[in-house]
Amino acid sequence: MSARRVCQDPPLLRWGLTLLAVGYLVLFIVLPLVTLFAGALSKGWRAYGAAIFHPDTLDAVRLTLLAAGIAVPLNALFGLAAAWAIARFEFRGKNLLITLIDLPLAVSPVVAGLIFVLVFGAHGWLGPWLADRGWQIIFAVPGIVIATLFVTVPYVARELIPLMQAQGAEEEEAALVLGAGGWRIFFRITLPNIQWSLLYGVVLCTARALGEFGAVSVVSGHIRGETNTLPLHVEILYNEYRFTAAFAVASLLSALALVTLVVKRLLEGKKEPRYKAQAAQPFGEA
């Protein structure tokens, strides 16, 4: 019996298991997708277009893009700074810091929204102080931006830290010895070495920022045209029994999710590997 045969399952078992696995995915993933798009188009393309181009929907699109447009660059900057400090230096409490970065992923989105109400809300810590100055954060746009920031903190950092730890500091140290300054090292050595993983993290971060529901729902107040993001708009339409419009707006978000999956797949092929690259011999093999 050949080695190949020994490690292969009999065809009947193989096909049985494959069918079972694919069946499970069809039931839990494909069927919901089909339901969603069927629901969106159940009253024809005109109703679909009317729901998408409704002024309330367009307002929601604008606010969603604004929140993501602020949250993603800030969290990318945070990810870069955290990865530089953690992957290039040895200091006490490093593992604790890495765990803390993951914290927003472990916290319920509702709790994520709640904490900002406790801090900035009318009866919260800073509530009276903010009210004196006429500043509103909760039930207003700043609250939505802050909640989005919170839930998307870890995505870029989580991509960069393990990668930069695996790559090691040799190349940057060599550049320093050759006389390059800090920023020059960062832009000429570090950034090119992590660019695809950075982009990958940014894509994940953006997808979450555009789709966040729970945390944003708690701080938003659901004021149409003002504090309504796309996912919240879906909820409002659904609760008003305008199912076709709800599914139409939802299909927009799902299309975005499908695009994210494709881009993610493409980037996975390009992402820098997380083991030490052979470039450790920059002058070629003698």
Next chain:
Amino acid sequence: MRFKRSSILPGFWPAFAFALSYLSLLVLIPLSSVALTTASEGWGRAWRIITAPQVLASLRLSFGASLAAALINSVFGFLVAWVLARYQFPGKRLVDALVDLPFALPTAVAGITLAALYSETGWIGSVFAQAGIRVAYTPLGVLVALTFIGLPFVVRSVQPVLEDIEQEAEEAAASLGAGRGQTFRLVLFPLARPALLTGFALAFARGLGEYGSVVFISGNIPLRTEITPLLIITRLEQYDYAGAAAIALVMLAASLVLLFAINLLQWRTRRAMEAPGL
């Protein structure tokens, strides 16, 4: 011992100071408000809130349904990971990509879709209805939503481990006289077990805090289908900040315990993968 080991590279202090203050302002200080707000109203009141029948019922549902969903996903997620890691079949790349959909789909979208699919007029709900089983607006609906949302965790934890196991390990087992079943039980499964546990814990943690995908299909019937995150929102709507904080504190404690467990498991998974022979 000094705080930081010396290095020739520049930029530690600016990067470290920025990262730490960002994390403190955005995550740590706001999260501490949950404990401080609860404490300011007194622990006695917090205890009465947490042990109220409505809250206890929601905790039972949230923990129970998350646990059940994570178990379902452990079985089927392992199966999907196994099939994707070891078999070739047409359309495999598409199937592999679709596994991530619950990660990418906004939870509210998943919520209304599952509610429509499993309601008594929906495609799947009507089949169940003929058998006399209601899914939407019952605890079963909560289970369905949490199973959907937790699906990728086990697959994506186990799949890379199964792909990394080298054929030599299996050949060795076979040459020592092990059958396929024995090889699986004694060689392959033990290697994948830490990753399976990690995936289980991740799915469980996600289910516990999940809100958007559940509230539409659950129907939010008091004492029956209310999940704990929903009760936090109900308290907030009544401007009962301390009540909301007390319930949130329970959830936060559970999250922290799970985060710690997951980190420990991931560390063990990495160590298992770096073991010789892999």
